[in-house]
């Protein structure tokens with residue numbers, strides 16, 4: 001049985017609700033394994049929840065999960081994957097909370113239990129950490145997280161400081177160097193300082209299996225990131241979308257060009273960089289932001 005619209009909305013009111021629910025479920029499942037007497041479990045639910053509707057929801061969820069044998073609630077210990085959505089920052093959570101109860105998101109959680117993945121779970125939603133959705137100024141869409149150890153950090157094109165700068169990012173730096181006067185190429189590949197200024201560095205797919213590029217492309221993440229783009233398109237005004245390569249360009253249908261600026265070019269990877277160079281997207285972005293009374297991005301701050 002699908003949860004009602006009303007219940008979904010109620011579950012979105014506070015970030016803690018779903019997470020608390022999973023924590024209680026884990027604790028209760030553990031207790032249940034120890035004690036086959038259902039009446040004990042049910043009386044424990046009542047003790048833990050003064051709110052009757054919560055108790056009913058938990059009870060119902062246990063029954064449903066027993067039917068589906070969903071891994072995500074059968075974890076015996078405190079499991080980070082079961083609480084995946086808790087890593088989305090507060091503001092973004094309120095916009096996206098209805099996604100967390102959808103089949104595709106539950107399926108992502110189930111799949112992530114099976115094999116190790118990148119980036120570390122705490123960093124999957126790092127892009128949501130630095131600013132509220134309404135303050136998004138620029139969106140740079142990537143495809144897949146980096147698939148080698150220590151590279152992926154939850155921001156498209158970015159790698160942690162001390163990790164070798166990937167070829168595509170090197171080319172982005174080269175273009176910046178020719179586009180902006182006084183720009184000097186940084187010695188590292190961390191783009192956190194861009195994110196701090198309202199640049200959303202969003203991959204289309206948010207996890208990947210080690211050394212297997214594209215391995216999670218059918219996991220359901222595209223529905224989640226599409227929702228993010230829809231929310232930005234609806235909620236914000238005068239955002240600049242930088243769509244590099246055919247993959248990113250295929251997202252343009254989600255963006256209203258009368259509200260926002262879409263800049264398209266080839267991808268900065270070595271295979272197509274000769275068509276990327278000269279796009280001058282960084283100066284064009286700042287020109288647009290200034291024209292719409294927004295503080296431009298300091299691209300050189302890294």
Ligand SMILES: [Zn+2]
Pocket residue numbers: 071072073075079080081082113
């Ligand atoms: Zn789990």
